Amino acid sequence: MSEGIKLVTSNRKAFHDYRIEDKFEAGIELRGTEVKSLRMGRANLQDSFCVIERGEVTMMNCHISPYSQASHFNHDPLRPRKLLLHRRQIAQLDKAVRRKGYTIIPLRVYFKGGYAKVEIGLARGKRQYDKRADIAERETKRRLERVNRRGDGT
Secondary structure: OOOOEEEEEEOHHHHHHEEEEEEEEEEEOOOHHHHHHHHOOOEEOOOOEEEEEOOEEEEEOOEEOOOOOOOOOOOOOOOOEEEEOOHHHHHHHHHHHHOOOEEEEEEEEEEEOOEEEEEEEEEEEOOHHHHHHHHHHHHHHHHHHHHHHHHHHO
């Protein structure tokens, strides 16, 4: 990761369930206590996704835990959050999502230069056999690395 970027959370399951075709960086519209919770690393992208409505991209099901020091001013942990993208990027995403099989998935949340950002991916769902093939390929790479390490040491 490059300097000035502090990772809050990443969606590892997205890379298992989807084939990521394109990535975009977007700002997130947050409330005050949400920013404090993010700085503490209290977020979960597990089942989150994005929708495009009325020319705006909205992140759904992203869980940002309530801030423990806040009183009655706390936020709803699962509220929809607007993502800040350029109009051209939104049009590109909208065009792709209208095609069959594409969806927008949040990949990671991080701070960059003091601002909360989310990396979203234009993704296409993997079939079961694709997942198995990826796992088999990963296992083969691990075995080869293990053999190479053993061979170098003797």
